[in-house]
Amino acid sequence: IAGITQAPTSQILAAGRRMTLRCTQDMRHNAMYWYRQDLGLGLRLIHYSNTAGTTGKGEVPDGYSVSRANTDDFPLTLASAVPSQTSVYFCASSDGQGGADTQYFGPGTRLTVL
Amino acid sequence: GQNIDQPTEMTATEGAIVQINCTYQTSGFNGLFWYQQHAGEAPTFLSYNVLDGLEEKGRFSSFLSRSKGYSYLLLKELQMKDSASYLCAVPDSNYQLIWGAGTKLIIKP
Numbered sequence: 050i051a052g053i054t055q056a057p058t059s060q061i062l063a064a065g066r067r068m069t070l071r072c073t074q075d076m077r078h079n080a081m082y083w084y085r086q087d088l089g090l091g092l093r094l095i096h097y098s099n100t101a102g103t104t105g106k107g108e109v110p111d112g113y114s115v116s117r118a119n120t121d122d123f124p125l126t127l128a129s130a131v132p133s134q135t136s137v138y139f140c141a142s143s144d145g146q147g148g149a150d151t152q153y154f155g156p157g158t159r160l161t162v163l
Numbered sequence: 164g165q166n167i168d169q170p171t172e173m174t175a176t177e178g179a180i181v182q183i184n185c186t187y188q189t190s191g192f193n194g195l196f197w198y199q200q201h202a203g204e205a206p207t208f209l210s211y212n213v214l215d216g217l218e219e220k221g222r223f224s225s226f227l228s229r230s231k232g233y234s235y236l237l238l239k240e241l242q243m244k245d246s247a248s249y250l251c252a253v254p255d256s257n258y259q260l261i262w263g264a265g266t267k268l269i270i271k272p
Contacts, residue, residue, distance in 0.1 A: 082259075091167070091250070091262035092206070107259060139205060149193045149254040154205035 051075055053155035055140050061161045062130050070125045070158050072140030080143045081123040082152065083107075083115060085136040092139065098123055130162045165189050165255050167263035174269045175241055183236045183266045185251035193254040197225055197236050200265065201247045209236070209249075238268075246270045 053074045062068050074081065079100045084092040084107075094107030098117040112134060114126045123142075127134055138158045143150035166188040175181040187195065194213035198206040212218060212227035212234060224237040236249055248265040255261050 089264060091264045092252075092260075093262070094259055097259060105257075149258045151196070151208045151211065152260065154207070156205050 053140055053142055053153060055138075055155040055158050057158060058156070059159040059161075061163065062127075064130055064132060064162055066130050068127045068130055068160070070127075070138055070140075070160070072123045072125070072155055073121050074123075074140075074142045074153075074155075075121065076142060076144075076153070077120060078142035078144050078153070079120070080145060080150065081117065082141045082143075083113070083123070083125045084139045084141065085109065085134075086139060086157075087136050095125065095138075130160075132162045134160065135162045136160060165253070165261045167251055167253060167261060169249075169251050169263040169266045171264070172267045172269065174271060175238075177241055177243060177270055177272050179241050180237065180239050181241060181268065183238070183249050183268065185234045185236075185263060187232050187234070187251070187253050187263075189232075189253050189261075190256050192229055193258060195225075195227055195234050196250075196252040196260065197234075198250040198252065199247050200250060206250055241270050243270050243272070 056071045082097045083095040096115040098104045101120045140155040141152040143152045168186045197209040200206040210225040217226045222239045227234045248267045250265045251263040252260040
């Protein structure tokens with residue numbers, strides 16, 4: 050059992066390009082989340098999904114979009130990348146339908162936008 | 164609003180005990196989480212407290228005081244592998260986690 054996988058592991062991207070970060074979980078968890086982590090700041094929630102077919106905005110959603118077509122996959126898309134989106138991105142999942150459940154994290158994607 | 168405060172960095176000696184504090188302000192309370200994050204890796208769950216008091220799990224214990232908006236993580240018999248960042252998090256009114264910036268713990272031999 051892999052848990053949560055993310056792809057790519059790292060990416061260097063030119064500003065203005067479109068990029069999709071992939072996240073897949075095999076735990077049949079209802080809820081999934083996307084966070085960004087920047088030096089000196091806590092994890093910040095970008096978007097979340099409490100169950101397949103639904104999504105919600107987190108603390109820092111601007112410039113990002115998500116979809117949740119099925120239980121396992123939760124891709125994050127940057128429509129037109131900007132340098133301020135340089136960060137480490139973590140996908141997470143939890144068994145329930147809310148953030149008060151224990152969250153399990155993927156290994157992260159390190160994204161650099163030039 | 165929501166706010167979480169943790170010390171930025173702490174240093175301790177191998178074999179010793181260290182206490183990492185976390186204070187929080189929330190409009191409601193639905194528990195408090197502690198996660199461990201080694202450099203370059205993902206956060207991993209350590210503990211969840213929803214009632215006041217101390218919960219012990221081997222070398223790690225977590226304490227909560229809801230009336231004081233305060234929690235601490237106690238690490239005993241420190242090992243070099245405990246060098247990591249320790250993240251405190253509380254759910255907001257929508258049950259989404261609000262995270263502290265983390266405390267980087269440096270263990271010296």
